[in-house]
Ligand SMILES: [Fe+2]
């Protein structure tokens with residue numbers, strides 16, 4: 187497994203990257219640091235735009251087996267995660283009432299997370315499970331503890347990392363449950379969630395870039411290393427993180 191200290195940003199092909207919807211985006215180098223541009227579906231249907239997306243340390247291929255060992259615990263944990271994601275968006279919105287662009291984006295994001303929460307709870311009911319108590323999230327806790335007091339940009343970066351990791355893990359779960367007799371119906375749902383969480387990561391990075399109090403590239407590199415450390419320190423369990 188790649189260590190935090192050896193992490194390097196992935197460099198795309200010269201001339202640009204193409205997203206799965208066929209749009210091709212060029213690469214740019216803000217302040218000496220390469221980023222891969224990506225996109226998400228609603229932009230491909232109408233107005234096209236470019237968004238940042240971080241390259242995280244890839245999860246081990248056997249992770250999904252551990253996570254699905256107890257689907258009731260996994261879905262319960264994810265319901266609590268969606269609830270906290272909505273609360274995070276509302277908390278950030280409350281902290282920056284003067285920034286209308288940020289407030290509008292976060293209000294939409296909180297609405298989507300609440301919708302996810304409702305639907306995860308429906309899936310729990312569909313499977314005949316109960317919502318288990320919140321077991322806490324040491325991964326998110328480790329990232330949030332790295333936010334400096336009064337620094338909105340840190341909070342936005344931390345949120346972006348959590349959303350990006352959720353996107354990656356939900357994508358793995360989507361493939362893992364596909365065709366499963368009991369859990370197969372969750373595959374399309376997980377796919378919808380992973381696309382949405384990808385959009386949330388991009389939104390948080392966009393907001394972090396506009397709120398950044400120092401070099402965006404340096405701060406992003408720092409947060410990517412913290413994310414690698416945080417995700418590497420968590421024991422495998424039936425949870426998305
Ligand atoms: Fe969500």
Ligand SMILES: [Fe+2]
Pocket residue numbers: 271299349382383386
């Ligand atoms: Fe999200």
